[in-house]
Amino acid sequence: MKSLPGKASRIDLFSLATPQMRAFHMTWFAFFLCFFAWFGIAPLMPIVRKELALTKDQVGWCIIGSVSITILARMGIGWLCDRIGPRLSYTWLLTLGSLPVMGIGLANNFESFLLFRVLIGVIGASFVITQYHTSQMFAPNCIGTANATTAGWGNLGGGVTQLVMPLVFAGLVGFCGMSDAIGWRVTMVFSGTLCLLTGVAYYFLTQDTPAGNFAELREQGSMPPAGQVSGSFLAAARDHRVWALAVIYACCFGMELTLDNIAVLHFTDYFQLDLYWAGAAAASFGMMNLFARAMGGYISDRFSLNWGLKGRVRWLFLAVLCEGLCLMLFASIKMIWLAVPAMLLLGLFVKMSNGATYAVVPFVNRKSLGSVAGIVGAGGNIGAVVAGFLFKGAASWPDVLMMLGIVITICSTAALAVAFSPEVEAEAAGPRITGESLDLATATP
Secondary structure (H helix, E strand, C coil), rough: CCCCCCCCCCCCCCCCCHHHHHHHHHHHHHHHHHHHHCCCCCCHHHHHHHHHHCHHHHHHHHHHHHHHHHHHHHHHHHHHHHHCHHHHHHHHHHHHHHHHHHHHCCCCCHHHHHHHHHHHHHHHHHHHEEEEHHHHHECCCCCHHHHHHHHHHHHHHHHHHHHHHHHHHHHHHCCCCCHHHHHHHHHHHHHHHHHHHHHHHHHCCCCCCCCEEHHHHCCCCCCCCCCHHHHHHHHHHHHHHHHHHHHCCCCCCCHHHHHHHHHHHHHHHHHHHCCHHHHHHHHHHHHHHHHHHHCCCHHHHHHHHCCCCHHHHHHHHHHHHHHHHHHHHCCCCCCCCHHHHHHHHHHHHHHHHHHHCCCHHCCCCCHHHHHHHHHHCCCHHHHHHHHHHHHHCCCEEEEEEEEHHHHHHHHHCCCCCCCCHHHHHHHHHCCCCCCCCCCCCCCCC
């Protein structure tokens, strides 16, 4: 099959000349800021815990709350993307989502802090829009690389925030003379403001598809009216492959969210690191998104050259299986000089598994792409919520990590339940990537 009209069959990382590449760069940057704000409070939790006198149980509820609302938000945003398009969806999400990010500074007790922590989780739905938008812009031969790269660089915000937020906090306290209580609050206002400004930029710098925005295309008769896609969510929900991928994503992205939330506390409580070094150790896990998630999508594209969509599924199974084994290794280590390398190895497979998952998602049901992406994405947050409950009630976090490693290893077999018809296989076997670099040329819009 030929590339769909207007969809880019190659990627040029250093270009903003086409709508495909503007969408590429705006999606990862917007997701980066959402992730930065979403987990911006995590590296400051030792300060917040002390000021608000939070118990271990209350900290557990904050971890659960930060990812629980995102389950519904991701399902809803996928449905919304199918109707109003990714451009307006991202604009509204960034604009409205910035309010609780800044508003958490008003919290003065556990209840109010938990409320804002839950509301902030809505911006985690940004991931679905990022994957939806790049899937609209790039052809099957490079969609795995495009989706994984934009998502990976966006997830990078979870690592950068572990390093940057303590530095911003330290600067406000050390150089501006603010108290600890004021410093962490102003730090979160900084994050929320960045999200608000990016929401405005997204509206003016992007368009929904290479051919134009959804509203314009519907006026021209090039797209069906929004009301005619009303069954897209049900169609996605009836497909067992969608739920198999949701289980897989619960294992990989759910684990990433969990470690983003607990890493600093884990290193301070179990390895006696101070706030800065614990943040640096946690940041090293998140920073692997610079290349690891993109690598997962790129390898999936490579596998598809020889084995088609079956190759993508086989690579997904192998990546998640290795993730489970690495998590058990990390859980068993007691020495800090071994724990950090083990966490980096774990992070490699966690993030490659993320990329491999969304290298499969666009081929499951093209007509219900937003709903499929939303349900699978919600699976990641369900995994994080389940893990959060385990950490909340456990006396030993390493024991919980070991248990999760065993579960993930077993659940990796869910990937093998994903299969495609010969027709879909043939359709996906379109133009091939011929270069070995991500620095490729885009198609003419």
